[in-house]
Amino acid sequence: MSERDLELYERIQKQDKHALELLYERYEKLLFSFSFRVTRRRELSEEIVQEVFIKLWTKPGIYDESKGKFSSWILTVTRNTGIDYLRKKNENMYELEDRDALKNEEPSVEEMVEWKEKGKEIRSAISQLALEQQQMVELFYFKGLSQQKIADTLKIPLGTVKGRIRLALKHLKKDLASAEQGRDRGYE
Amino acid sequence: MNEHNTCDLLLDYFNDCLNEIDKTKFKEHLASCNECQVELEELQMLTEDLPLSSEPIEPNDGMKNRILSSVFAQPIDNEINEQTPEYLQTSEVSKPNESNVRSIGTMRRNKGLIQSLLAASLLLSLSANAYFYLNDEGPNEGAIDTVEEEGTDEVVNRVELAATEGFSGTAQAAMIQKESGMALVVQASDLNQLTGSEAYQVWLIDKSGSKFRAGTFLPNENGEGAVSFPIDYKGEHDWDTIAVTLEPTPTSEQPQGDIILASKL
Numbered sequence: 001m002s003e004r005d006l007e008l009y010e011r012i013q014k015q016d017k018h019a020l021e022l023l024y025e026r027y028e029k030l031l032f033s034f035s036f037r038v039t040r041r042r043e044l045s046e047e048i049v050q051e052v053f054i055k056l057w058t059k060p061g062i063y064d065e066s067k068g069k070f071s072s073w074i075l076t077v078t079r080n081t082g083i084d085y086l087r088k089k090n091e092n093m094y095e096l097e098d099r100d101a102l103k104n105e106e107p108s109v110e111e112m113v114e115w116k117e118k119g120k121e122i123r124s125a126i127s128q129l130a131l132e133q134q135q136m137v138e139l140f141y142f143k144g145l146s147q148q149k150i151a152d153t154l155k156i157p158l159g160t161v162k163g164r165i166r167l168a169l170k171h172l173k174k175d176l177a178s179a180e181q182g183r184d185r186g187y188e
Numbered sequence: 189m190n191e192h193n194t195c196d197l198l199l200d201y202f203n204d205c206l207n208e209i210d211k212t213k214f215k216e217h218l219a220s221c222n223e224c225q226v227e228l229e230e231l232q233m234l235t236e237d238l239p240l241s242s243e244p245i246e247p248n249d250g251m252k253n254r255i256l257s258s259v260f261a262q263p264i265d266n267e268i269n270e271q272t273p274e275y276l277q278t279s280e281v282s283k284p285n286e287s288n289v290r291s292i293g294t295m296r297r298n299k300g301l302i303q304s305l306l307a308a309s310l311l312l313s314l315s316a317n318a319y320f321y322l323n324d325e326g327p328n329e330g331a332i333d334t335v336e337e338e339g340t341d342e343v344v345n346r347v348e349l350a351a352t353e354g355f356s357g358t359a360q361a362a363m364i365q366k367e368s369g370m371a372l373v374v375q376a377s378d379l380n381q382l383t384g385s386e387a388y389q390v391w392l393i394d395k396s397g398s399k400f401r402a403g404t405f406l407p408n409e410n411g412e413g414a415v416s417f418p419i420d421y422k423g424e425h426d427w428d429t430i431a432v433t434l435e436p437t438p439t440s441e442q443p444q445g446d447i448i449l450a451s452k453l
């Protein structure tokens with residue numbers, strides 16, 4: 001999967017439009033779904049995906065292998081763009097949830113099988129965390145709040161926020177690791 | 189601020205919540221603090237899989253066309269690559285995109301007008317002499333040069349936008365009602381070039397004075413730009429005015445810049 005990404009990225013560097021289109025097709029649904037997970041707004045999610053691809057197209061050299069796996073990198077860029085948009089639009093979050101959009105459909109690209117399998121596991125692991133730890137993951141990772149805002153939102157002392165976030169994330173990772181051990185390793 | 193406190197900025201740095209001063213300070217600190225380096229790496233590792241927890245959501249209708257057309261309309265940030273004439277020569281560019289639009293048209297024939305509009309907007313943004321393509325027969329048979337052949341869908345409103353004092357430019361806008369919803373297409377020309385992160389944004393203003401984003405575009409080298417936008421705001425709106433503003437960034441949720449072009453609806 002990542003070799004194909006790299007090959008496409010190389011071609012995009014040479015302004016190969018077809019390569020960008022192929023890469024877009026590979027990531028459209030994942031990036032859109034992730035943006036939607038963060039913003040809960042379809043229109044905004046589209047803007048975020050658009051901005052990610054504009055960066056990819058207009059900034060030669062924005063990615064290189066020292067930045068890790070391409071898929072992780074593009075997801076990080078998507079998250080950063082998403083929480084940045086959230087912050088800018090915070091005042092008028094009139095449309096908190098687009099419930100119609102919460103249809104659970106299967107990813108269309110077969111290579112996204114990792115998403116499907118892992119997604120289920122992670123959602124299940126998150127739901128097994130204590131409520132407070134779930135909130136930590138949500139506010140810190142998916143909403144990108146500062147430690148101060150998290151402390152204010154949950155009415156907990158600022159000094160304890162960092163420890164709680166790390167604890168929640170570690171707890172989650174541990175649960176995931178044991179879930180992974182419990183199944184066949186069918187993908188890389 | 190002492191060393192200990194600087195380490196406490198790590199999570200806010202990760203979430204990009206720091207102001208420029210603190211960010212610079214933290215970056216300097218990170219370069220020399222082994223503990224923070226390890227912790228940052230750990231944080232990246234711990235959160236790496238979280239995006240995959242997102243429930244799969246079907247992307248918006250026509251999103252691919254909209255996004256690719258605006259991506260390809262962007263100037264490339266630097267000129268290191270000398271083999272860029274393809275991007276600069278519109279006549280060259282229109283070939284691959286023409287076939288692109290055809291294949292999309294074939295695939296999504298049934299979805300109708302909005303797709304056609306979006307396909308047309310893909311061309312509008314790249315080609316200097318394209319016109320609105322408003323019929324609903326799929327973008328075949330020389331569709332690109334078809335001038336305003338209206339199909340069964342109702343063109344609710346079509347206006348010319350005039351430049352406000354001190355600005356140049358003209359634009360046409362059309363609102364089209366289709367069973368599946370309303371779409372707004374705007375094509376502008378003779379626009380001034382932009383600098384930095386500036387962008388042109390289209391707004392719909394209703395009778396109560398509320399302003400709604402209706403697309404963003406950047407002009408090409410000839411000062412031409414176009415955008416197609418689905419109108420699906422919550423509630424009923426009695427539209428009064430359409431305006432194009434020059435915004436400091438493409439992300440303004442409410443207009444901040446000057447009105448360049450406007451018309452009553």
